[in-house]
Amino acid sequence: MTQKEIVIKTNKLTKKFGDFIAANEITFEVYKGEIFGFLGANGAGKTTAMKMLIGISKPSYGYAQIAGYDVYKETELIKKNIGYMSQKFSLYEDLTIKENIHLFGGIYGLSEEQIKTKREALIDKLDLHSQADKLVASLPLGWKQKLAFSIAIVHKPKIIFLDEPTGGVDPITRRQFWDMIYEAAANGITVFVTTHYMDEAEYCNRVSIMVDGVIQAIDSPDGLKRKYNAQSMEEVFLMLARGAKRGE
Amino acid sequence: MKAVELKNIVKTYALKKSSVTAVDDVSFSVEEGEIFGLIGPDGAGKTSIFRILTTLLLADKGNAKVLCNDVVKDWKTIRDIVGYMPGRFSLYQDLTVEENLDFFATIFNTTIQENYDLVADIYKQLEPFKTRRAGKLSGGMKQKLALSCALIHKPKILFLDEPTTGVDPVSRKEFWEILKRLKKQGITILVSTPYMDEAKLCDRIALMQKGKIMTIDTPEAIVNQFGKNLYAVHSESMFKLLNDLRSFTKTESCFAFGENHHLTLKEECTTELEKYLLASGHNNATIKKLEPGIEDCFMQLMKK
Amino acid sequence: MKQLLTFIKKEFHHILRDTRSLLVLLALPIVQLLIFGFAITNEIRNSNIAILDNAKDETTQKIITKIENSKYFDIDRTLTTNNQIEEAFKSGKIKLAVVFQTNFQNVLAHTNKAQVQIIADATDPNQATTLANYANAIIMDYQNDLNETNKPPYTISAEIRMLYNPELKGAYSSVPGVMGMILLLISTMMTSISIVKEKELGTMEILLVSPIKPLMIILSKVVPYFVISLVNIATILLLSVFVLGMPIQGSLFLLIVVTVLYLICALSLGILISTVTESQLAAMLLSLLGLMLPVVMLSGYAFPIANMPVVLQALSNIVPAKWYIILVKSVMIKGLGLSAIWNEVLILTAMTIFFLFVSLKRFKIRLQ
Numbered sequence: 008m009t010q011k012e013i014v015i016k017t018n019k020l021t022k023k024f025g026d027f028i029a030a031n032e033i034t035f036e037v038y039k040g041e042i043f044g045f046l047g048a049n050g051a052g053k054t055t056a057m058k059m060l061i062g063i064s065k066p067s068y069g070y071a072q073i074a075g076y077d078v079y080k081e082t083e084l085i086k087k088n089i090g091y092m093s094q095k096f097s098l099y100e101d102l103t104i105k106e107n108i109h110l111f112g113g114i115y116g117l118s119e120e121q122i123k124t125k126r127e128a129l130i131d132k133l134d135l136h137s138q139a140d141k142l143v144a145s146l147p148l149g150w151k152q153k154l155a156f157s158i159a160i161v162h163k164p165k166i167i168f169l170d171e172p173t174g175g176v177d178p179i180t181r182r183q184f185w186d187m188i189y190e191a192a193a194n195g196i197t198v199f200v201t202t203h204y205m206d207e208a209e210y211c212n213r214v215s216i217m218v219d220g221v222i223q224a225i226d227s228p229d230g231l232k233r234k235y236n237a238q239s240m241e242e243v244f245l246m247l248a249r250g251a252k253r254g255e
Numbered sequence: 256m257k258a259v260e261l262k263n264i265v266k267t268y269a270l271k272k273s274s275v276t277a278v279d280d281v282s283f284s285v286e287e288g289e290i291f292g293l294i295g296p297d298g299a300g301k302t303s304i305f306r307i308l309t310t311l312l313l314a315d316k317g318n319a320k321v322l323c324n325d326v327v328k329d330w331k332t333i334r335d336i337v338g339y340m341p342g343r344f345s346l347y348q349d350l351t352v353e354e355n356l357d358f359f360a361t362i363f364n365t366t367i368q369e370n371y372d373l374v375a376d377i378y379k380q381l382e383p384f385k386t387r388r389a390g391k392l393s394g395g396m397k398q399k400l401a402l403s404c405a406l407i408h409k410p411k412i413l414f415l416d417e418p419t420t421g422v423d424p425v426s427r428k429e430f431w432e433i434l435k436r437l438k439k440q441g442i443t444i445l446v447s448t449p450y451m452d453e454a455k456l457c458d459r460i461a462l463m464q465k466g467k468i469m470t471i472d473t474p475e476a477i478v479n480q481f482g483k484n485l486y487a488v489h490s491e492s493m494f495k496l497l498n499d500l501r502s503f504t505k506t507e508s509c510f511a512f513g514e515n516h517h518l519t520l521k522e523e524c525t526t527e528l529e530k531y532l533l534a535s536g537h538n539n540a541t542i543k544k545l546e547p548g549i550e551d552c553f554m555q556l557m558k559k
Numbered sequence: 560m561k562q563l564l565t566f567i568k569k570e571f572h573h574i575l576r577d578t579r580s581l582l583v584l585l586a587l588p589i590v591q592l593l594i595f596g597f598a599i600t601n602e603i604r605n606s607n608i609a610i611l612d613n614a615k616d617e618t619t620q621k622i623i624t625k626i627e628n629s630k631y632f633d634i635d636r637t638l639t640t641n642n643q644i645e646e647a648f649k650s651g652k653i654k655l656a657v658v659f660q661t662n663f664q665n666v667l668a669h670t671n672k673a674q675v676q677i678i679a680d681a682t683d684p685n686q687a688t689t690l691a692n693y694a695n696a697i698i699m700d701y702q703n704d705l706n707e708t709n710k711p712p713y714t715i716s717a718e719i720r721m722l723y724n725p726e727l728k729g730a731y732s733s734v735p736g737v738m739g740m741i742l743l744l745i746s747t748m749m750t751s752i753s754i755v756k757e758k759e760l761g762t763m764e765i766l767l768v769s770p771i772k773p774l775m776i777i778l779s780k781v782v783p784y785f786v787i788s789l790v791n792i793a794t795i796l797l798l799s800v801f802v803l804g805m806p807i808q809g810s811l812f813l814l815i816v817v818t819v820l821y822l823i824c825a826l827s828l829g830i831l832i833s834t835v836t837e838s839q840l841a842a843m844l845l846s847l848l849g850l851m852l853p854v855v856m857l858s859g860y861a862f863p864i865a866n867m868p869v870v871l872q873a874l875s876n877i878v879p880a881k882w883y884i885i886l887v888k889s890v891m892i893k894g895l896g897l898s899a900i901w902n903e904v905l906i907l908t909a910m911t912i913f914f915l916f917v918s919l920k921r922f923k924i925r926l927q
Contacts, residue, residue, distance in 0.1 A: 048426065050394065050395075094421075148298055309768045345765055349572065361565035
């Protein structure tokens with residue numbers, strides 16, 4: 008356990024908006040190849056924290072290192088070493104599947120040659136041959152999300168950040184999506200994921216639960232259930248989040 | 256009297272080159288005073304059905320009635336008596352909580368005071384923030400405000416299109432408690448959700464997929480239709496376990512399900528499975544029989 | 560009625576809370592008017608002119624020195640014959656020529672009257688008028704100096720000739736032009752955007768599924784921008800009268816009547832645009848490209864219609880702003896009454912009724 012390589016490390020990471028402390032002295036570590044669930048009620052500060060971690064929001068104070076890079080000074084290097092996918096924005100709907108792969112491959116600095124091989128491999132893997140030249144808009148949501156995930160890890164990032172990747176996706180596709188997450192983790196990519204599905208929290212190696220801008224609990228799902236004497240992660244979550252004072 | 260009645264509704268959208276059938280020959284009816292749930296993922300056709308019932312869309316085929324009013328002919332009457340909460344957060348972000356509620360009350364020819372008792376329950380939670388702009392509220396509060404606005408004119412029937420999507424479990428739970436109290440006041444509620452765990456909170460549900468209804472019944476009856484033994488399998492290495500279970504020759508289906516994997520078998524052979532798992536290196540694997548949930552049923556129906 | 564009032568109140572909330580947009584809406588006409596009217600009309604300095612002095616006596620020398628000393632003029636060349644005038648203008652170097660008659664001083668002394676000719680290049684009519692007025696003013700100033708000691712008074716009459724564009728079409732065009740443009744911009748663009756915004760937000764769904772009548776929705780959207788447009792008209796008129804010094808020659812009431820007519824036309828165009836677009840961006844682009852461009856290009860605001868190719872001239876007839884600008888010019892500058900402009904009023908009324916009818920007809924009671 009002691010040899011685990013740390014890929015995300017924060018110390019008292021804080022973000023204030025005026026008087027409002029959105030994220031309050033967050034301290035945690037995430038290890039390489041881990042699936043880390045980042046849970047919290049709406050308004051608990053998850054999004055704010057995530058924005059700081061991916062280098063698009065400057066912390067008010069505190070320390071954070073992502074893939075070995077400092078969130079204050081080395082945001083460009085952070086961006087090169089992470090992937091990001093959210094439910095709201097994933098792919099360009101008015102481009103074809105091939106064009107999207109090409110575009111993002113280019114953005115992440117892959118060579119023309121690499122993009123081509125990756126593209127074929129990706130289309131093969133997702134079995135999208137018949138759709139490859141169709142607009143992304145014509146794909147069902149579940150496929151879009153699977154494709155978006157594959158594209159987000161096309162440049163082999165050290166960490167992939169997933170913001171509610173499975174919202175609104177059907178149960179079977181949702182599980183296929185998690186199969187892909189497991190595979191990425193097995194290949195050494197660290198997965199940092201937020202979700203509102205509590206069963207998905209169980210798939211994580213460790214989860215943290217944020218309440219009112221503070222990380223209230225952090226442990227493996229089993230550990231949390233033992234500690235709070237609960238049957239399921241949902242119970243744990245409800246127990247912690249019910250105590251929230253912040254008027255959302 | 257049926258609160259809602261749909262017969263053979265078809266709705267097709269034309270895209271650039273092809274067309275998509277969003278609602279494919281759907282028929283069902285909702286009794287007065289019940290909570291009826293349309294359960295299904297994005298693209299199941301739930302929103303189209305809501306829009307047809309609220310007279311916002313015209314169906315290509317079939318007919319539908321809301322409290323005996325035809326959705327095409329009697330659209331004006333329907334608009335007077337229903338409450339509707341569209342899928343997206345549809346309130347004015349730059350108006351305050353109170354202004355929003357006041358606006359919608361007036362639009363429906365009523366006042367907040369007149370129907371306060373109906374919304375009091377929800378509005379009390381919002382009252383501390385009544386001068387805050389709606390855009391500054393967070394998910395759960397926004398949903399509550401939207402519900403208050405949809406309720407303010409005391410509708411006979413409420414159409415709630417994915418009211419809990421993107422809302423955290425705590426707020427979702429509270430929201431459903433509110434719906435139960437509204438039901439007690441005699442309001443019929445038609446609600447849609449992509450969250451399978453919310454299905455059991457409805458009186459009756461329709462499981463939908465790709466524009467079609469797979470089954471309609473009470474949640475209990477649907478669970479009883481499962482007709483197979485369902486096992487929860489757990490071991491220390493869950494990812495390996497999933498792959499091993501899927502390669503087991505007598506496995507019919509196996510899905511990750513939170514802390515366990517849910518497994519159905521082609522024939523009953525639990526002892527054989529135990530041996531197989533032991534041979535595959537799962538020393539502490541447990542196999543437990545369990546009651547299927549709606550999500551299990553949904554996936555079983557999807558595969559058919 | 561209460562529904563309508565509440566709805567309108569809500570629209571005002573939207574507008575007033577978006578302070579930045581509101582400021583733009585209110586400041587835009589001022590800025591435009593100052594740029595197109597004031598800045599261009601009055602800030603002409605050091606213009607090159609030519610002098611043809613056929614008298615070469617003491618009086619003409621004094622006048623020439625006075626002209627030269629003013630900050631407005633630099634004497635570029637001195638001419639010797641009338642033939643050189645045309646040549647000088649064609650060289651493009653001079654904007655104005657001042658011609659003194661022969662025996663200027665003697666004629667003045669004996670008949671108490673003498674003549675100066677001021678010739679201006681009227682291809683830029685605004686500039687030409689201004690410069691001619693400056694020159695005239697300087698000469699009048701000199702005449703007044705003389706008359707302090709002379710009884711009976713001398714009269715130096717300046718004959719002003721506008722070269723190339725003698726009727727000065729397009730002069731004073733900035734105020735009517737700005738009015739035509741601003742009203743269209745605010746009424747059409749803002750109305751269409753505010754309706755489409757409800758579609759984008761999803762609130763249109765709720766409004767439609769409510770007892771409120773579509774006409775009420777439209778009215779509530781239209782009223783606030785109608786009010787803001789009225790404020791803008793007031794600003795424009797006050798500015799043009801008191802800052803630009805452009806008096807309203809005709810009836811103010813008539814001017815307001817035709818303006819309100821044009822406003823209704825612009826508002827119904829806005830509703831029409833909202834029925835064919837689904838996003839705020841599309842509504843804005845359609846308003847700007849589909850309406851502003853024709854207004855600027857075809858209304859006679861920037862380019863005289865008479866100089867356009869026949870096809871464009873014909874096309875300009877369907878631009879409401881063209882008729883409105885003609886009306887404003889007629890009433891405001893020429894001081895004409897209704898009897899002289901009923902033709903244009905009729906055309907604008909017909910257009911307004913047409914757009915109003917089509918837009919109300921097209922306003923959907925459903926989503927598709």
